[in-house]
Amino acid sequence: MTFSPPLGSWRSLSVALLVALAAVALTFHAVLAQEAETEAVEGEVVVAEAPDLGVGYALDNAMLFLTGILVMWMQAGFAMVETGFNASKNAVNILFKNTMDFCIGALFFFAFGFALMYPGNYGKDVTQSPYLLSGGFGLYEPAADRSLSPEADWLFQCMFAATAATIVSGAVAGRIKIGAYFIYSAVISGLVYPISGYWKWGGGWLMQFPSGMQFQDFAGSCVVHAVGGFAGLAGAILLGPRIGRFVNGKSVALPGHSLPLACLGVFILWFGWYGFNPGSQLAFSTSGDIDVVMHCAVTTTLAAAAGGVTGTFASWFLFGKPDLSIAMNGILGGLVGITACCDCMSNPMAIVVGVVAGFLVIAGMVLLDKLQIDDPVGAWPVHGVCGLWGCLSIGILPNSHLAAGDTNFVTQLIGSVSIAAWAFVTMFILFSIMKAVGVFRAPPEDEQKGLDISEHGMQAYMGPNH
DSSP, X not given: OOOOOOHHHHHHHXXXXXXXXXXXXXXXXXXXXXXXXXXXXXXXXXXXXXOXXXXXXXXXXXXXXXXHHHHHHHHXXXXXXXXXXXXGGGHHXXXXXXXXXXXXXXXHIIIIIHHHHOGGGGTOOTTTOSSOOOOOSSOOOOOTTOSSOHHHHHHHHHHHHHHHHHHHHHHTTTTBOHHHHHHHHHHIIIIIHHHHHHHHTTSOGGGOOTTSOOOOOSSOIIIIIIHHHHHHHHHHHHHOOOTXXXXXXXXXOOOOSOHHHHHHHHHHHHHHHHHHTGGGGOOOXXXXXXXXXXXXXXXXXXXXXXXXXXXXXXXXXXXXXXXXHHHHHHHHHHHHHHHTTTTTSOHHHHHHHHHHHHHHHHHHHHHHHHHTOOOTTOHIIIIIIHHHHHHHHTTTSOOHHHHHTSOOHHHHHHHHHHHHHHHHHHHHHHHHHHHHTTOSBOOHHHHHHOHIXXXXXXXXXXXXXX
8 A cells, every 4th residue: 555645744844854955055154164264275275283182181182072972862762751741652753853852953053053153153243243143154263272183173062952952842742743843953953952052051151150150060050951941841831731631620630651760760860960070071081070970970970969869759748649640750850950050069069959859850840830831841940940959959059169159140130031031032933933834733633633643654663462
């Protein structure tokens, strides 16, 4: 039998091809520009052999590469968590989204996202334009006294852009059209995430307060996780709940099809977080650097463990039995919360961060239920709420940044709210446009049948029980 895709599928395919072609075209433009500059001085310049920058340079870049690969492994963790927490009829769709948001995001982050996030590396003066500035296209030229290879730098940062993008997939699972998700992936990776990332990590306005204080977010509780969490919240609100999720004003649980898959995903994420947090030190060759790296690893472990224990006992108290899904989200909440402050919190304070995050995850889930907002995996409570908490905790709990006068609660509040609001508002606008033109949510009959069949024409599982 010959399968003939419906018109909507062709529209989605067209969108996907346009996205990919746009990235390729921009990259090709950058390559042509570079070749033109080379030809202009052809025969006049003899390139000297680059000097050896030493063992420290080699070690820093090798370790950054390895920690970046650990962060990439988190993409598999997100895919497993989301797949396990959702119906089997949407498994292919979820895996496809988590695969393609990385592929699309990498192309757009290479084309111009990296230059938007770190224009100072391209020779731009960030004090002249602290809110929006671009270094151009592609990667920056290596400086003679560089500490990092531009390629190693980009690769590590690209993994963080992919994390911010893939968080949203869980919040919109089971009802978003694949073409709409492709568009979203390009926009958040190429524009939204890099711009707010520039505000903090690129030296923008959050690092230029007149008081001399600076917003602190070591590895991205807000810069990465809150961006994804609040973008996901915007998508969940505009999409509306899955069919049957709320009936006559009452919440109806739609259990996922595989807690083993979800649990495997949580452990993969926890494993990958040892690249995410310790790797954000960006240097590994001195005793001082490696001490910070190992401290980040320990605080990350303690916060995750505390979040998991808190989720377990809180669910036991509230629902009469310990809930595995809440315990797993408690672990993830602890990981997100400590991401901003793994370098500056003491080990006991890391446990406090994790405990509070565990409670916040449950509070966020209850709030979404009350508001009848459907977030199938708890993306907003885990990444949005706990992302805010991670940065705000630096202004509340005792830590080295407060002791040194580097920041205060008001500074942390301004930075946290600004980044979350930027992600929510920009994505709300984008999703509203897609909804208005009818390319956002899958039709009810497709949703009930499952997006695996309606969007992809295939199934993850075969047999009468599936």
